[in-house]
Amino acid sequence: MKDYLAKDIRNLSIIGHGSVGKTTLAEAMLFTAGAIDRQGRVEDGQATMDYDSEEIKRHISLQAAMAPLEWKNRKVNLVDIPGYFDFAGEQVGPLNVCEGALIVVGAVSGLDVGAEKAWAICEKTHTSPMIVITKMDQENANFDKVLGELTEKYGSHLAPIEVPIVEGGKFTGVACLLEKKAFMGEGKGLKAVDIPASVEDEVEKCREALVEAAASADDDLMMKYLEGEELSDDEVMAGLRKGIQEGTVVPIVCCSALNRAGIAKLLDNIVDLMPTPEGTVTEGTNPKTGEAVERVCADDQPFSAHVFKTMADPFVGKLSLLKVTSGVLESSTPMYNVNAEKSEKPGNIYFLKGKQQVVAQKVHAGDLCALAKLTSVATGNTLCDGNNPIQFPELEFPAPNISKAVYAKKAGEEDKIFSGLARLMEEDPTLKVEKNVETAESVLSGIGEMSIDVVAAKLASKFKVECELKDPKIPYRESIRKPIDVQGRHKKQSGGHGQFGDVKIRFRPNEDPNDIEFHFVDSVVGGTVPRQYIPAVEKGLIDNIKHGVLAGFPVVGLTAELYDGGYHPVDSSEMAFKTAARLAFKQLTTANPVLLEPIYHVEVDVPDANVGDIYGDISKRRGRILGSEKVGDLQRVMGEAPLSEMSKYATDLRSMTQGRGSFTMRFERYEEVPANEAKKVIEAYKAEEEDDD
Numbered sequence: 099m100k101d102y103l104a105k106d107i108r109n110l111s112i113i114g115h116g117s118v119g120k121t122t123l124a125e126a127m128l129f130t131a132g133a134i135d136r137q138g139r140v141e142d143g144q145a146t147m148d149y150d151s152e153e154i155k156r157h158i159s160l161q162a163a164m165a166p167l168e169w170k171n172r173k174v175n176l177v178d179i180p181g182y183f184d185f186a187g188e189q190v191g192p193l194n195v196c197e198g199a200l201i202v203v204g205a206v207s208g209l210d211v212g213a214e215k216a217w218a219i220c221e222k223t224h225t226s227p228m229i230v231i232t233k234m235d236q237e238n239a240n241f242d243k244v245l246g247e248l249t250e251k252y253g254s255h256l257a258p259i260e261v262p263i264v265e266g267g268k269f270t271g272v273a274c275l276l277e278k279k280a281f282m283g284e285g286k287g288l289k290a291v292d293i294p295a296s297v298e299d300e301v302e303k304c305r306e307a308l309v310e311a312a313a314s315a316d317d318d319l320m321m322k323y324l325e326g327e328e329l330s331d332d333e334v335m336a337g338l339r340k341g342i343q344e345g346t347v348v349p350i351v352c353c354s355a356l357n358r359a360g361i362a363k364l365l366d367n368i369v370d371l372m373p374t375p376e377g378t379v380t381e382g383t384n385p386k387t388g389e390a391v392e393r394v395c396a397d398d399q400p401f402s403a404h405v406f407k408t409m410a411d412p413f414v415g416k417l418s419l420l421k422v423t424s425g426v427l428e429s430s431t432p433m434y435n436v437n438a439e440k441s442e443k444p445g446n447i448y449f450l451k452g453k454q455q456v457v458a459q460k461v462h463a464g465d466l467c468a469l470a471k472l473t474s475v476a477t478g479n480t481l482c483d484g485n486n487p488i489q490f491p492e493l494e495f496p497a498p499n500i501s502k503a504v505y506a507k508k509a510g511e512e513d514k515i516f517s518g519l520a521r522l523m524e525e526d527p528t529l530k531v532e533k534n535v536e537t538a539e540s541v542l543s544g545i546g547e548m549s550i551d552v553v554a555a556k557l558a559s560k561f562k563v564e565c566e567l568k569d570p571k572i573p574y575r576e577s578i579r580k581p582i583d584v585q586g587r588h589k590k591q592s593g594g595h596g597q598f599g600d601v602k603i604r605f606r607p608n609e610d611p612n613d614i615e616f617h618f619v620d621s622v623v624g625g626t627v628p629r630q631y632i633p634a635v636e637k638g639l640i641d642n643i644k645h646g647v648l649a650g651f652p653v654v655g656l657t658a659e660l661y662d663g664g665y666h667p668v669d670s671s672e673m674a675f676k677t678a679a680r681l682a683f684k685q686l687t688t689a690n691p692v693l694l695e696p697i698y699h700v701e702v703d704v705p706d707a708n709v710g711d712i713y714g715d716i717s718k719r720r721g722r723i724l725g726s727e728k729v730g731d732l733q734r735v736m737g738e739a740p741l742s743e744m745s746k747y748a749t750d751l752r753s754m755t756q757g758r759g760s761f762t763m764r765f766e767r768y769e770e771v772p773a774n775e776a777k778k779v780i781e782a783y784k785a786e787e788e789d790d791d
Contacts, residue, residue, distance in 0.1 A: 099168065099173070099449060099456065099458075102172070102462065102465065103376070103397070103462050104375045104376035104396065104397075104462060104464030104465075105374050106171065106374070107172070107173050107174075107175065107374055107375055107376075107462075107465055108172060108175070108197075108372050109175045109177075109196040109197050109198065109421070109464070110175065110176055110196055110199060110200055111177045111189070111193050111225070112176060112177065112179060112200045113179050113181070113193070113199055113200070113201055113202070113219075113220075114181055114201055114210075114212050114213050114216055115181045115202075115207070116158060116181035116183075116212060117158065117181065118204045118207065118210070118212065118213075118232070118233075119202060119232045119233055119355055120159070120178055120181060120202045121140050121145050121147050121148050121178050122139070122140055122145070122355040123200070123202055123230065123353075123355040124146070124147050125138055125139075125140075126361045127364065128146055128165055128167050128176070128451075129358070130286060131167035131168060131169050131174075131365060132167075133166065133451065140157055143155075146452040147163040147176075148163070149163070149452050149453040151559050152552055152555050158181075158182060159178060159179070159181070159182075159185075160185060161185070161188055161409075161525070161526075162177055162178065162179050162180070162188040162192050163452055164176065164451075164466060164468075165178075165450065165452055166449055166451065169365045169366075169368070169369055170366070170369050172369040173465070174369065175196075175466045177196060179193075181212050182548060183212075183546060183752060183757050184545055184546025184549040184552075185548075185549060186215075186496050186545060187495045187496055187527060187528035188407075188526075190493050190494065190496075191406030191477060191478075192406060192407070193223045194223055194404070194406060195406045195421035195466070196225060197225065197226060197372070197373040197374065197375055198225060198226045198228065198372040199216070199220050199226070199227045200227070200228055200229075200230050201216045201220070203229060203231050203232070203244060203248070204231075204232060204233050204244075205232065205234045205239035205240060205241060206233060206236050206240070208244045208247050209244065209248055211757040211758055213229075215757075226342050226345060226372065226373050227348050228349050228350075228371070229248065229256070229348060229349070229350045229351070230364065231244050231245075231350065231351070232352070232353055232354065233354065233356075234262055234269040234352050234353060234354045234359070234360070235269050235354035235356055235359065239269065241261075245258060248350065252348070254311075254314075255346065255347065255348045256348050256350055257312075257338070257341075257347050257349050258307070258349075258351075259274070259275050259349045259351060259367065259371075260274055260275065260352055260360070260363065261273040261301050261304055261352075262352045262360075263280055263282070263294060263296075263297060265294075269357075270282055270283075271359060272352060272353070272363055273294070273297050274363060275304055275308050276331065276334065276335065276338075277290075277331075278301075278305075279292070279293065280294060280297075281362070283359070284358045284359050284361075286362055288362050288363065309323070309329055310323065311337075311338070311341060312329065312333070312335075312336075312337030312341065313329060313337055314337075314341065314347075315341030315346055315347055316336070316337050316341075319333055319336075319337045335370070335371075338371055339373075342371055342373065349367065349371060351363070351364055351367055374464070375395045375421075375463070375464030376395060376396070376464060377396065378394075379392050379395075380392060380393050380395070380402075380404075380423050380424075380490060382402075382488040382489050383489050384488065384489075385487050386487060391488050392488075393423050393424035393488060396424060396463055397425065397462055397463050398425075399424035399463065400425055400485075400486035400488075401422075401433070401481075401482060401483045402423045402424045402481065402486075402488050403420045403422050403423055403433075403481040403482070404420060404421050404423055404478075404479075404480060405418050405420045405475055405476070405477055405478060405479045406419055406420065406478075407419040407477055408525055409468075410521040410522065410525045415471045416470070416471060416524065417450075417469070417470055418469050418470075418472045419450070419467075419468050420466070420468070420481065421464075421465070422461050422462065422465055422466075422467065423463070423490070424463050425463060425483070426463065427444060427447060427461040427467065428444070428447075428459065428460050429444050429445065429447060429459075433481045433483075433484075434482055434483065434487065435480070436479070436480045436481075436482060436488070437478075437479040437480060437489070438474035438475070438476075438479065440474040441484065442472050442473075442475065442481065444469055445469065445470060445471065446469070446470055447459070447460075448467060448469070448470070449466075450467075477493065477527050478493040495527045495528050497528075498528055498529065498530050498543035498545055499748040500543065500547060500746070500747075501541050501543040501570050502542050502543075502567040502569065503539040503542075503567070503568045503571065504531070504539075504540045504541070504565050504566075505540075505566040505568065506563070506565060506566075507566050508564070511563050511564075514561065514562075515561075515565050516531070517561070518556075519542065519557070522556060522557075526544075526549075528545050529542065530542075530543045530544075531543075536652070537573055539570055541570050545748070546748060546752075547746075547749055550567065551567075554567055569745055572695065572696070572742045573696060574649065574693055574696075574779060575646075575651055575654045575693075575694040575695075575768050576647070576649070576651050576652065576654070576691055576693060576694065577607060577653060577654055577655045577692055577694055578606075578656065578689035578690060578691050578692070579689070579691075579692055580607075581604060581605065581606035581689070582689040583602070584603055584605065584688075585600070585601070585602050585603075585682065586599075586601045586603065586678040586679055586681035586685075587599075587600045587664075587678060587681065588600070588674050588677040588678040595668060595669055596666070597670075597674040598664075598665065598666035598669040598670050598674055599663075599665065599670055599671075599674035599677060599678035600627075600663045600664035600678060601627065601635055601662075601675065601678045601679055602662040602663055602682075603635075603639075603658050603659065603660050603679075603682045604658070605656060605659075605682075605686060606656075606657050607655055607656065607657070608656065608657055611655070613655060614654040614768065615654070616640065616643055616654070616656050616657075617656070617657040617658070618639065618657075618658050618660070619657060619659040620660055621660065622660055622662065622663070626662050626663050626664060626665075627660065627662070627664075628665055628670070630672075631672060632660065634672035634676050635660055635675050636660075636679075637679075638675065638678070638679030638680055639679050641676070641680075642679070642680050642683040643656065643683070646686070647684060647686045647691055648691050648776075648780055649779060649780045653686070654694065654768065692770050692771070693770070693776040693779060693780065694768040694770055694771065695740050695741065695768065695770075695771045696740070696741045696768055697738050697739070697740055697741070697765075697766045697767050697768065697769050698738065698740075698741050698744065698764060699738055699763065699764050699765075699766045700716070700744070700763050701735070701736050701761060701762050702734070702735045702737075702751065702759060703729060703732045703734050703760050704735065704755050704758065705733070705755065705758050706733055708733075708754060708758070708759060709726060711755075712735045712751075712759075713735065715750070715754065716735070716737045716739055719739045719743035719747075720739065720743055721739030721740070721743070722737055723735065723736075723737045724736040724737050738766060740769075740771075748761075
């Protein structure tokens, strides 16, 4: 592949709902452009972009994949992004470095949640979208119906630039509103003909709307349009380009990826209309001074690059995918990783075509590439010329919202599991692994059940180690309701020195219900317990509050007052008084002990139509509603609910809202567990204890 300057590059993310045909569309574009020798099928496991073993097995995309093609002396970098919401983190990097996006909508399924979310993230990242209505070859394909849905939702933004031609129930080509010609045939075998009479009226109507959209993007053109003057084809094209780049115009095209009708025209539209990286300005900060600085996308600027994705492979090693934001990258280019404050050497530079690595000698500003084995580099990092430092903003990934405890299936393989998880977390920043000190579990968190399952599958296929996933243990607490006065007496005689310790302790709940600390009060007078043994009593109690009398959970909100006791001048020792304290602590069974559970503050963002469902669902989870407020186009429902009832909330919320809802949670406090629920927890704990024995 020859060198391409920024003006001749188009960087495009392909986004939309799961299984709408994004990977198939990418495959058709690559084949039509001659970038691949045959058009593979996702169902056969032969698609260029879906090369991971798990993708082949599941017939869906699980990670963003990249491939370039050449069309009319232009380079188009395609980044195919998974549509399933569990892998929403894969959108973040590409949409922050690609100037354009193809939002794929099915001609039968129509406007769906994935397309709505794709539109929203394009707005957030200031990415210029083009809507591609695909699967026009399918039975019941209805371009007009889908266009109506899009227009109703997004209105004046939209500008269809093609009308489908259907002959004898078969999609055979497109009528181009810009060139006023019909293009028939598949792939490169396009034939330009006159527009058929059957679509002339529709073409004329859409052409008028297209000209108005083009005029609205430029004040001079709008003035000319309003004065009744006809805009030339060049003026319409210029207005469209400007509107697309500024986000005021969104073009709509149609095609069939399977038979490639309309694909060549799609490629024409991409190189003619979609924005280039040339001259784009990326803002950042000088890491040394904190001052705002920027880089213009041009070869004559100091080198800078933004790492938008990491790929980990146990054999190949780590690949860092990046966009050269400014300057030129060569194997000899000195690089400084601002985030890690370390210098790196580029080594081999690659253009990726799915899993295929094509060695590159030079990468110009605006292009996408990959570098191998950059030890200090992670997703979101900034690479730059150390003499002209800049740091680009960190990428914002969605927070994980579902967790599973991870166990090794075979004893002794724990290290292999966590080594593999560390590598997979480099690939996917939405994954998080934490050791829960209280439950002694390692907890893996992600943004969906499928993403967690894929991690387990990749551990087995890539790193040859199997894990078991379980629901995480809930970190319950225990406390007491009433004060008690008890004695702990430890006496043991076994020849020679014996053991003797005697303590009298008043246990009581803390006066402030929000005070969950343990307090030890020394009220001993008259030396009934010698001074040197009092710390041992306190230590003995601190050791024992870690395991309560109900179900072995830590005891909170407790005050222990040591007020009396006894000792033996020979047989008493620190150990004896620790034991006496333990015997006293065990009598908390008479202090009306209770089980406490963590309560979380929950904020759920949903469309207005789903608010009632959320209210009812939170109530079913033993939660309480605190209120709601308008946030943008959504309602934010605020409430509180026990953690034990929220383990699968991410999946349930997605089901209730067809994927439109999202939520956040944070710990609020501990509350007493209802008696019937507490009984279940205690019985489960005792059963587990018996199994361990």
